[in-house]
Amino acid sequence: MTDHLVRTTWLFPLTFLCFFAPACQETQNATITDLSYRNMDFAVNLYRRISNYHDKNIFFSPLSISTTFAALLLATDGVTHEEILKGFNLQQLDRANQPEGIPQLFQLLHENITQNGSLKLEQDMAMFVSDKLDLEKTFEEQMGKYFEAEIKAVNFSDNGQSVVYINDYIKGKTKDRIKNMISTLDAETKLMLINTIFFRGDWKSPFNPNHTKTEAFYIDNYNVVNVQMMYKEARFFMGHDVFLGAKILKLPYDHGVSMLILLPNKDVDHTVIDDEINAHRFQGWFASMTEIKVEVHLPKFKMEESYELHKLLPEMGVSSLFTNTANLTKLHKDEDLKVSEVRHKAVIDVDETGTTAAAATTVGIIPYSLPPTFIVNRPFFFFIYHEDTNALLFMGRLIDPTTN
Ligand SMILES: *[C@@H]1O[C@H](CO)[C@@H](O)[C@H](O)[C@H]1NC(C)=O
Numbered sequence: 001m002t003d004h005l006v007r008t009t010w011l012f013p014l015t016f017l018c019f020f021a022p023a024c025q026e027t028q029n030a031t032i033t034d035l036s037y038r039n040m041d042f043a044v045n046l047y048r049r050i051s052n053y054h055d056k057n058i059f060f061s062p063l064s065i066s067t068t069f070a071a072l073l074l075a076t077d078g079v080t081h082e083e084i085l086k087g088f089n090l091q092q093l094d095r096a097n098q099p100e101g102i103p104q105l106f107q108l109l110h111e112n113i114t115q116n117g118s119l120k121l122e123q124d125m126a127m128f129v130s131d132k133l134d135l136e137k138t139f140e141e142q143m144g145k146y147f148e149a150e151i152k153a154v155n156f157s158d159n160g161q162s163v164v165y166i167n168d169y170i171k172g173k174t175k176d177r178i179k180n181m182i183s184t185l186d187a188e189t190k191l192m193l194i195n196t197i198f199f200r201g202d203w204k205s206p207f208n209p210n211h212t213k214t215e216a217f218y219i220d221n222y223n224v225v226n227v228q229m230m231y232k233e234a235r236f237f238m239g240h241d242v243f244l245g246a247k248i249l250k251l252p253y254d255h256g257v258s259m260l261i262l263l264p265n266k267d268v269d270h271t272v273i274d275d276e277i278n279a280h281r282f283q284g285w286f287a288s289m290t291e292i293k294v295e296v297h298l299p300k301f302k303m304e305e306s307y308e309l310h311k312l313l314p315e316m317g318v319s320s321l322f323t324n325t326a327n328l329t330k331l332h333k334d335e336d337l338k339v340s341e342v343r344h345k346a347v348i349d350v351d352e353t354g355t356t357a358a359a360a361t362t363v364g365i366i367p368y369s370l371p372p373t374f375i376v377n378r379p380f381f382f383f384i385y386h387e388d389t390n391a392l393l394f395m396g397r398l399i400d401p402t403t404n
């Protein structure tokens, strides 16, 4: 039995978000808004799996991961296919007679998110296939049609050359931001899927770097670190989740994308909140928010996190894909293929402006009465989402801003 390696990697460098999600008109009765909603519950499930492993920072792109597996829906059949539908919470969007319905929804969502052209979202999916493997024509066509995925034939038996080829490809696609995506390749690799995504966003209302100063961040009762704390006083949407014991703040980026920060109250253990986040609650937060003048203190931070999804997803029921019982017959009829590796990598860099030059024009005004404060000086959760569709581009939790 040969080993076949499918490795998916997503990269999201820099400030913010990435990804997709949009909305759309009715397709087979399901809408991109339904898709976003379901994807959010998947995201939270995945989040809980990750948080079971450690109590550190977390950051990933739910939409990016789901999109890659929507592509794998086109490759799989039987039990493997069912497991993906179920694990990704897509079962109810599936129509027996419309195998392309879900990929089509993802496509519509993505179009909706990027339609404007102004959102700087670069994503790319490429499949590297052994030049010895003949792919099913239908699969190849669908990958191009719904995911604009390029399929590249690689001579995997020439290990060194393949690594160079793949790294060069990704480097080119990410405009030099990601230089050495892979360092080794298993000689048995037959198939590899790489998905890169890069989002760059600027705050609609930037922070003034002159107001950034060193302040304390309380990781827990015993650990305090110094951070570069940004400061801004402006009108923002803010709310409370009384049940969770947390405050919510929405910080908009340009072009219809926002970051929602969920800050547990001082006496609330953030691990309790892990179990309570879901799509329904997320939507409830919007209803609770009102626009108000508020003093915001938010640490600058960077995160670079990667996850081995082939280890996490089996716990969510997506298991046969990674074993010898994988049913990938829609990708290739004759061979016993399986997926040995799926990697996800996400990067975020939050600072005063995003990545471009400061454009702050804030003038300090002494208020007659002190505005409420939103001081992010302890572990918090954040969600970067597309407003029109509620598509969750990124989800994360920051426990310690000084570690990567
Ligand atoms: C995106 O989807 C939302 C929700 O369905 C819709 O209101 C909006 O008009 C769509 N935008 C575009 C550009 O298609």
Ligand SMILES: *[C@@H]1O[C@H](CO)[C@@H](O)[C@H](O)[C@H]1NC(C)=O
Residues within 6 Å of the ligand: 028, 029
């Ligand atoms: C989709 O909508 C059509 C027309 O409204 C309806 O007849 C059909 O039953 C719906 N299908 C599903 C699966 O909801």
Ligand SMILES: *[C@@H]1O[C@H](CO)[C@@H](O)[C@H](O)[C@H]1NC(C)=O
Residues within 6 Å of the ligand: 077, 078, 079, 325, 326, 327, 328, 329
């Ligand atoms: C894959 O699934 C299809 C549909 O259930 C089934 O007919 C086929 O035998 C399966 N093939 C493998 C190799 O499991």
Ligand SMILES: *[C@@H]1O[C@H](CO)[C@@H](O)[C@H](O)[C@H]1NC(C)=O
Residues within 6 Å of the ligand: 155, 157, 158, 159
């Ligand atoms: C693939 O690489 C191997 C090892 O370098 C080489 O022997 C073989 O000729 C190559 N095949 C093709 C089709 O280039």
Ligand SMILES: *[C@@H]1O[C@H](CO)[C@@H](O)[C@H](O)[C@H]1NC(C)=O
Residues within 6 Å of the ligand: 116, 118, 255, 256, 388
């Ligand atoms: C498209 O971009 C323009 C200019 O930035 C903005 O005013 C508009 O709200 C955007 N529309 C959507 C649907 O994001």
Ligand SMILES: *[C@@H]1O[C@H](CO)[C@@H](O)[C@H](O)[C@H]1NC(C)=O
Residues within 6 Å of the ligand: 208, 209, 210, 358, 359, 360, 361
């Ligand atoms: C920051 O301070 C410098 C020096 O006082 C000043 O020249 C600059 O305009 C300030 N920048 C902003 C964005 O206020």
